[in-house]
Amino acid sequence: MLFRVDPASPQPLGDQIAASVRRAIAEGKVTPGERLPSARSLADSLGVNLHTVLRGYQRLREEGLIELRRGRGAVVVDDTSARGRASLMLRVRELVDQARELGLTEEEVVGLVREGLA
Amino acid sequence: MLFRVDPASPQPLGDQIAASVRRAIAEGKVTPGERLPSARSLADSLGVNLHTVLRGYQRLREEGLIELRRGRGAVVVDDTSARGRASLMLRVRELVDQARELGLTEEEVVGLVREGLA
DNA sequence: TCCTTGTTCGCATAGTAGTAGAACAACACG
DNA sequence: CGTGTTGTTCTACTACTATGCGAACAAGGA
Numbered sequence: 466m467l468f469r470v471d472p473a474s475p476q477p478l479g480d481q482i483a484a485s486v487r488r489a490i491a492e493g494k495v496t497p498g499e500r501l502p503s504a505r506s507l508a509d510s511l512g513v514n515l516h517t518v519l520r521g522y523q524r525l526r527e528e529g530l531i532e533l534r535r536g537r538g539a540v541v542v543d544d545t546s547a548r549g550r551a552s553l554m555l556r557v558r559e560l561v562d563q564a565r566e567l568g569l570t571e572e573e574v575v576g577l578v579r580e581g582l583a
Numbered sequence: 584m585l586f587r588v589d590p591a592s593p594q595p596l597g598d599q600i601a602a603s604v605r606r607a608i609a610e611g612k613v614t615p616g617e618r619l620p621s622a623r624s625l626a627d628s629l630g631v632n633l634h635t636v637l638r639g640y641q642r643l644r645e646e647g648l649i650e651l652r653r654g655r656g657a658v659v660v661d662d663t664s665a666r667g668r669a670s671l672m673l674r675v676r677e678l679v680d681q682a683r684e685l686g687l688t689e690e691e692v693v694g695l696v697r698e699g700l701a
Numbered sequence: 702t703c704c705t706t707g708t709t710c711g712c713a714t715a716g717t718a719g720t721a722g723a724a725c726a727a728c729a730c731g
Numbered sequence: 732c733g734t735g736t737t738g739t740t741c742t743a744c745t746a747c748t749a750t751g752c753g754a755a756c757a758a759g760g761a
Contacts, residue, residue: 475748476683477718488686503737514720519738535738536728549685554695556681560674561699567667571700578696580646581675582689593717595749621706632751637707653707654759 467494468502470511478513482521490530490541491549501531501539585612586620588629596631600639602673608648608659609670619649619657646672 468485470478489495502510504518511518522539525531531539564574586603588596607613620628622636629636640657643649648669649657659665682692 479718481686484684484686486686487684491685505737515738516721517719520718522738533738534728535726536736538737549681553678553681553685553687554699556674556678557695557699560671560678561696563667563671563674567664567671569671571697574700575693575696577671577675578679578693579689581672581679582692597749623706633707634752635750638749640707651707652759653757654705656706 468507468511470513472513478517479520479524482507482511482513482518483524486521486525487530487549495541497541499541500537501541503538586625586629588631590631596635597638597642600625600629600631600636601642602676604639604643605646605648605669605673608666609673611666613659615659615665616661617659618655619659621656648672 467489468482470481470485472478474481476484486495486501495501501507501522504522505515508515508518522531522533525539526533530542532542533539560578561574564577569577585607586600588599588603590596592599594602604613604619613619619625619640622640623633626633626636640649640651643657644651646668647660648665649659651657679692682695687695
Protein backbone atom coordinates (compact mmCIF):
# COMPACT_ATOMS: atom_id res chain seq x y z
CA MET A 466 0.00 0.00 0.00
CA LEU A 467 1.55 3.25 -1.18
CA PHE A 468 -0.55 5.68 0.82
CA ARG A 469 -1.40 5.51 4.46
CA VAL A 470 -3.57 7.45 6.85
CA ASP A 471 -3.98 7.68 10.61
CA PRO A 472 -7.57 8.36 11.76
CA ALA A 473 -6.32 9.04 15.30
CA SER A 474 -4.06 11.89 14.23
CA PRO A 475 -5.22 15.44 14.85
CA GLN A 476 -4.14 16.22 11.31
CA PRO A 477 -7.15 16.14 8.97
CA LEU A 478 -7.41 13.03 6.79
CA GLY A 479 -7.50 15.09 3.60
CA ASP A 480 -4.26 16.79 4.60
CA GLN A 481 -2.70 13.45 5.44
CA ILE A 482 -3.58 12.12 2.03
CA ALA A 483 -2.14 15.21 0.35
CA ALA A 484 1.01 14.88 2.47
CA SER A 485 1.29 11.23 1.60
CA VAL A 486 1.12 11.95 -2.12
CA ARG A 487 3.53 14.87 -1.76
CA ARG A 488 5.98 12.56 -0.09
CA ALA A 489 5.59 9.92 -2.79
CA ILE A 490 6.33 12.56 -5.42
CA ALA A 491 9.28 13.93 -3.45
CA GLU A 492 10.76 10.46 -3.12
CA GLY A 493 10.19 9.63 -6.75
CA LYS A 494 7.86 6.74 -5.94
CA VAL A 495 5.43 8.26 -8.37
CA THR A 496 6.85 9.92 -11.45
CA PRO A 497 5.59 12.84 -13.55
CA GLY A 498 2.89 11.69 -15.95
CA GLU A 499 1.98 8.78 -13.74
CA ARG A 500 -1.62 8.27 -12.73
CA LEU A 501 -2.58 8.25 -9.08
CA PRO A 502 -5.23 5.79 -7.90
CA SER A 503 -8.74 7.02 -8.59
CA ALA A 504 -10.37 8.86 -5.71
CA ARG A 505 -13.01 6.16 -5.36
CA SER A 506 -10.58 3.27 -5.20
CA LEU A 507 -8.20 5.08 -2.85
CA ALA A 508 -11.09 6.05 -0.59
CA ASP A 509 -12.13 2.42 -0.55
CA SER A 510 -8.68 1.05 0.23
CA LEU A 511 -8.03 3.66 2.94
CA GLY A 512 -11.46 3.20 4.47
CA VAL A 513 -12.32 6.88 4.12
CA ASN A 514 -14.93 8.76 2.19
CA LEU A 515 -14.64 9.68 -1.48
CA HIS A 516 -14.97 13.37 -0.68
CA THR A 517 -12.12 13.17 1.79
CA VAL A 518 -9.75 11.85 -0.85
CA LEU A 519 -10.97 14.41 -3.37
CA ARG A 520 -10.27 17.18 -0.87
CA GLY A 521 -6.68 16.01 -0.62
CA TYR A 522 -6.34 15.71 -4.38
CA GLN A 523 -7.79 19.16 -4.95
CA ARG A 524 -5.34 20.62 -2.51
CA LEU A 525 -2.50 19.11 -4.51
CA ARG A 526 -3.98 20.55 -7.68
CA GLU A 527 -4.00 24.01 -6.08
CA GLU A 528 -0.33 23.48 -5.35
CA GLY A 529 0.28 22.62 -8.97
CA LEU A 530 1.52 19.12 -8.23
CA ILE A 531 -1.17 17.15 -10.02
CA GLU A 532 -3.84 17.57 -12.67
CA LEU A 533 -7.38 16.34 -12.24
CA ARG A 534 -9.64 15.46 -15.15
CA ARG A 535 -12.86 13.53 -15.27
CA GLY A 536 -12.55 10.11 -16.72
CA ARG A 537 -8.80 10.26 -16.55
CA GLY A 538 -8.12 10.71 -12.86
CA ALA A 539 -5.21 12.39 -11.10
CA VAL A 540 -1.92 12.75 -12.93
CA VAL A 541 1.40 14.00 -11.56
CA VAL A 542 2.46 17.04 -13.57
CA ASP A 543 5.63 18.48 -12.18
CA ASP A 544 8.87 17.16 -10.84
CA THR A 545 9.51 19.22 -7.76
CA SER A 546 11.08 16.37 -5.86
CA ALA A 547 14.13 18.07 -4.45
CA ARG A 548 12.52 21.40 -3.72
CA GLY A 549 10.60 20.50 -0.59
CA ARG A 550 13.35 18.31 0.76
CA ALA A 551 16.02 20.92 0.18
CA SER A 552 14.07 23.58 1.99
CA LEU A 553 13.39 21.17 4.82
CA MET A 554 17.07 20.28 5.18
CA LEU A 555 17.86 23.97 5.30
CA ARG A 556 15.58 24.34 8.27
CA VAL A 557 17.11 21.33 9.95
CA ARG A 558 20.54 22.83 9.55
CA GLU A 559 19.45 26.20 10.94
CA LEU A 560 17.87 24.44 13.86
CA VAL A 561 20.96 22.36 14.59
CA ASP A 562 23.31 25.33 14.31
CA GLN A 563 21.23 27.40 16.67
CA ALA A 564 20.86 24.53 19.13
CA ARG A 565 24.65 24.14 19.19
CA GLU A 566 25.06 27.83 19.94
CA LEU A 567 22.80 27.38 22.91
CA GLY A 568 24.87 24.45 24.09
CA LEU A 569 22.14 21.88 23.87
CA THR A 570 23.06 18.24 23.73
CA GLU A 571 21.99 16.11 20.80
CA GLU A 572 19.38 14.36 22.85
CA GLU A 573 18.00 17.66 24.06
CA VAL A 574 17.54 18.77 20.48
CA VAL A 575 15.87 15.52 19.56
CA GLY A 576 13.71 15.88 22.65
CA LEU A 577 12.58 19.36 21.59
CA VAL A 578 11.68 18.09 18.14
CA ARG A 579 9.77 15.16 19.62
CA GLU A 580 7.95 17.62 21.84
CA GLY A 581 7.13 19.74 18.83
CA LEU A 582 5.84 16.69 17.00
CA ALA A 583 3.52 15.77 19.85
CA MET B 584 0.15 46.82 21.49
CA LEU B 585 2.74 44.09 21.88
CA PHE B 586 0.58 41.12 21.03
CA ARG B 587 -1.75 40.79 18.13
CA VAL B 588 -4.21 38.24 16.92
CA ASP B 589 -6.12 37.60 13.72
CA PRO B 590 -9.59 36.13 14.25
CA ALA B 591 -9.86 35.46 10.51
CA SER B 592 -6.84 33.19 10.49
CA PRO B 593 -7.42 29.44 10.41
CA GLN B 594 -4.79 29.14 13.14
CA PRO B 595 -6.44 28.83 16.56
CA LEU B 596 -6.38 32.00 18.64
CA GLY B 597 -4.65 30.26 21.53
CA ASP B 598 -1.85 29.13 19.23
CA GLN B 599 -1.56 32.61 17.79
CA ILE B 600 -1.16 34.07 21.25
CA ALA B 601 1.49 31.51 22.16
CA ALA B 602 3.35 32.21 18.92
CA SER B 603 3.14 35.93 19.52
CA VAL B 604 4.66 35.66 22.98
CA ARG B 605 7.31 33.24 21.72
CA ARG B 606 8.36 35.76 19.13
CA ALA B 607 8.43 38.58 21.67
CA ILE B 608 10.72 36.53 23.90
CA ALA B 609 12.90 35.47 21.00
CA GLU B 610 13.28 39.06 19.84
CA GLY B 611 14.04 40.32 23.29
CA LYS B 612 10.96 42.51 23.44
CA VAL B 613 10.14 40.89 26.74
CA THR B 614 13.01 39.95 29.02
CA PRO B 615 13.47 37.16 31.58
CA GLY B 616 11.76 37.99 34.84
CA GLU B 617 9.36 40.33 33.13
CA ARG B 618 5.65 39.91 33.75
CA LEU B 619 3.36 39.30 30.83
CA PRO B 620 -0.02 41.00 30.88
CA SER B 621 -2.51 39.13 33.01
CA ALA B 622 -4.69 36.70 31.12
CA ARG B 623 -7.78 38.72 31.93
CA SER B 624 -6.38 42.03 30.75
CA LEU B 625 -4.83 40.54 27.63
CA ALA B 626 -8.07 38.77 26.82
CA ASP B 627 -9.83 42.08 27.23
CA SER B 628 -7.45 44.05 25.05
CA LEU B 629 -7.41 41.38 22.35
CA GLY B 630 -11.14 40.97 22.43
CA VAL B 631 -10.89 37.26 23.13
CA ASN B 632 -11.94 35.06 26.00
CA LEU B 633 -9.96 34.57 29.21
CA HIS B 634 -9.74 30.81 28.59
CA THR B 635 -8.32 31.35 25.15
CA VAL B 636 -5.43 33.40 26.49
CA LEU B 637 -4.85 30.92 29.31
CA ARG B 638 -4.64 28.10 26.82
CA GLY B 639 -1.88 29.93 24.98
CA TYR B 640 -0.06 30.71 28.24
CA GLN B 641 -0.26 27.11 29.39
CA ARG B 642 1.23 25.95 26.16
CA LEU B 643 4.21 28.25 26.76
CA ARG B 644 4.56 26.88 30.25
CA GLU B 645 4.74 23.36 28.86
CA GLU B 646 7.56 24.57 26.65
CA GLY B 647 9.35 25.94 29.70
CA LEU B 648 9.27 29.53 28.49
CA ILE B 649 7.13 31.08 31.20
CA GLU B 650 5.96 30.40 34.71
CA LEU B 651 2.36 30.77 35.81
CA ARG B 652 1.35 31.45 39.40
CA ARG B 653 -1.88 32.61 40.87
CA GLY B 654 -1.85 36.17 42.07
CA ARG B 655 1.40 36.84 40.25
CA GLY B 656 0.55 36.13 36.65
CA ALA B 657 2.76 34.97 33.82
CA VAL B 658 6.48 35.59 34.15
CA VAL B 659 9.16 34.92 31.56
CA VAL B 660 11.45 32.27 32.96
CA ASP B 661 14.46 33.83 34.68
CA ASP B 662 16.89 31.86 32.64
CA THR B 663 19.32 33.46 30.26
CA SER B 664 18.62 30.72 27.76
CA ALA B 665 14.89 31.42 27.67
CA ARG B 666 15.22 33.75 24.74
CA GLY B 667 17.31 31.35 22.77
CA ARG B 668 14.97 28.53 23.57
CA ALA B 669 11.98 30.57 22.42
CA SER B 670 13.64 31.23 19.13
CA LEU B 671 14.63 27.60 18.92
CA MET B 672 11.07 26.50 19.60
CA LEU B 673 9.95 28.70 16.74
CA ARG B 674 12.36 26.89 14.44
CA VAL B 675 11.26 23.52 15.71
CA ARG B 676 7.66 24.40 15.10
CA GLU B 677 8.32 25.63 11.59
CA LEU B 678 10.33 22.52 10.85
CA VAL B 679 7.66 20.21 12.16
CA ASP B 680 4.92 21.97 10.21
CA GLN B 681 6.86 21.75 6.97
CA ALA B 682 7.82 18.14 7.56
CA ARG B 683 4.16 17.28 8.11
CA GLU B 684 3.21 18.87 4.82
CA LEU B 685 5.77 16.71 3.09
CA GLY B 686 4.26 13.67 4.72
CA LEU B 687 7.28 12.63 6.76
CA THR B 688 6.73 10.37 9.72
CA GLU B 689 7.82 11.45 13.19
CA GLU B 690 10.76 9.09 13.17
CA GLU B 691 11.86 10.38 9.79
CA VAL B 692 11.91 13.92 11.13
CA VAL B 693 13.92 12.82 14.14
CA GLY B 694 16.19 10.92 11.80
CA LEU B 695 16.82 13.99 9.69
CA VAL B 696 17.69 16.01 12.76
CA ARG B 697 20.03 13.29 14.02
CA GLU B 698 21.63 13.27 10.61
CA GLY B 699 22.07 17.04 10.83
CA LEU B 700 23.64 16.69 14.26
CA ALA B 701 26.20 14.17 13.10
C1' DT C 702 -7.86 41.68 55.15
C1' DC C 703 -8.80 42.71 50.18
C1' DC C 704 -7.62 42.39 45.54
C1' DT C 705 -5.41 40.19 41.77
C1' DT C 706 -4.52 36.15 39.18
C1' DG C 707 -4.42 31.57 37.59
C1' DT C 708 -7.31 27.06 37.99
C1' DT C 709 -11.13 24.34 37.33
C1' DC C 710 -15.90 23.39 36.62
C1' DG C 711 -20.10 23.07 33.45
C1' DC C 712 -22.46 24.42 29.43
C1' DA C 713 -23.61 26.82 24.91
C1' DT C 714 -22.39 28.19 20.25
C1' DA C 715 -19.95 28.22 15.75
C1' DG C 716 -17.10 26.34 12.54
C1' DT C 717 -14.79 22.46 10.37
C1' DA C 718 -13.88 17.59 9.14
C1' DG C 719 -15.73 13.62 7.88
C1' DT C 720 -19.44 10.63 6.24
C1' DA C 721 -23.18 9.56 3.11
C1' DG C 722 -25.92 9.44 -1.00
C1' DA C 723 -27.21 11.09 -5.32
C1' DA C 724 -27.05 13.12 -9.82
C1' DC C 725 -24.20 15.10 -13.37
C1' DA C 726 -20.37 16.03 -17.00
C1' DA C 727 -16.12 15.07 -19.27
C1' DC C 728 -13.07 11.65 -20.75
C1' DA C 729 -11.08 6.93 -22.28
C1' DC C 730 -11.66 3.02 -24.76
C1' DG C 731 -13.42 -0.84 -27.31
C1' DC D 732 -20.73 5.23 -31.42
C1' DG D 733 -21.95 3.55 -26.73
C1' DT D 734 -20.43 2.24 -22.19
C1' DG D 735 -18.00 2.59 -18.11
C1' DT D 736 -14.79 5.39 -15.39
C1' DT D 737 -13.76 9.48 -13.00
C1' DG D 738 -13.96 13.99 -11.17
C1' DT D 739 -17.64 17.66 -9.89
C1' DT D 740 -21.33 19.40 -7.48
C1' DC D 741 -25.09 19.33 -4.27
C1' DT D 742 -27.49 18.49 0.11
C1' DA D 743 -27.74 16.61 4.61
C1' DC D 744 -26.13 14.76 8.81
C1' DT D 745 -22.89 13.64 12.74
C1' DA D 746 -18.75 14.41 15.62
C1' DC D 747 -15.26 17.09 17.27
C1' DT D 748 -12.76 21.26 18.40
C1' DA D 749 -12.17 26.11 19.35
C1' DT D 750 -14.13 29.62 21.48
C1' DG D 751 -17.14 31.99 24.45
C1' DC D 752 -19.49 32.63 28.91
C1' DG D 753 -20.26 32.40 33.72
C1' DA D 754 -19.17 30.96 38.13
C1' DA D 755 -16.66 29.43 41.99
C1' DC D 756 -12.20 28.41 43.94
C1' DA D 757 -7.14 28.75 45.51
C1' DA D 758 -2.80 30.88 45.92
C1' DG D 759 -0.32 34.96 46.33
C1' DG D 760 0.66 40.05 46.81
C1' DA D 761 -0.11 44.60 48.86
